[in-house]
Amino acid sequence: MFREMRRKKQILAEDEAIKILEKGKSGILALLGDEDYPYAVPISYVYHDSKLYFHGAKNGHKIDAIKKYEKASFCVVDQDQIIPEEYTTYFRSVIAFGKIRIMEDEKEMREAIIELAKKYHPTGTIKEREGAIDKDWKPLCMMEFVIEHMTGKEAIELVRARKV
Numbered sequence: 386m387f388r389e390m391r392r393k394k395q396i397l398a399e400d401e402a403i404k405i406l407e408k409g410k411s412g413i414l415a416l417l418g419d420e421d422y423p424y425a426v427p428i429s430y431v432y433h434d435s436k437l438y439f440h441g442a443k444n445g446h447k448i449d450a451i452k453k454y455e456k457a458s459f460c461v462v463d464q465d466q467i468i469p470e471e472y473t474t475y476f477r478s479v480i481a482f483g484k485i486r487i488m489e490d491e492k493e494m495r496e497a498i499i500e501l502a503k504k505y506h507p508t509g510t511i512k513e514r515e516g517a518i519d520k521d522w523k524p525l526c527m528m529e530f531v532i533e534h535m536t537g538k539e540a541i542e543l544v545r546a547r548k549v
Contacts, residue, residue, distance in 0.1 A: 387534040397537030402479045405463040406432040412461040416450035424450050431501045437530035438497040455484045477539040481532045488527040497527050
């Protein structure tokens, strides 16, 4: 169902791909947008329990696209070091494919937004976190991305450097 990666030597192990998702701060969510044009939007996220969670407004292009078609992809770039004299970049990235849904159960939503809050403000107290969540609860939309397939890839130069 999903394509095999062409450059197999550059594939990252699943645990390495997961580490990239865990430490990444933002990624690009790609959806099927208006008139079936691709719609790719930068977005903050959290990887938790083998899923991705996003938050946003309850309406707009992203929400319309999710309601229209549940399949999506999400890309996180971990490293992108330009090497001018080699006309290349030393990169590491992950692409996840799966299905995304708008969460409706308040308990699930709260658990997801707490994980997101902990990621972006790890030193915040429970009281601070709860206060911020409660303040913005009414307009909050939470989305869950269930990963069906994931690939990680790195520049061949990084693969070679690890083998030395």
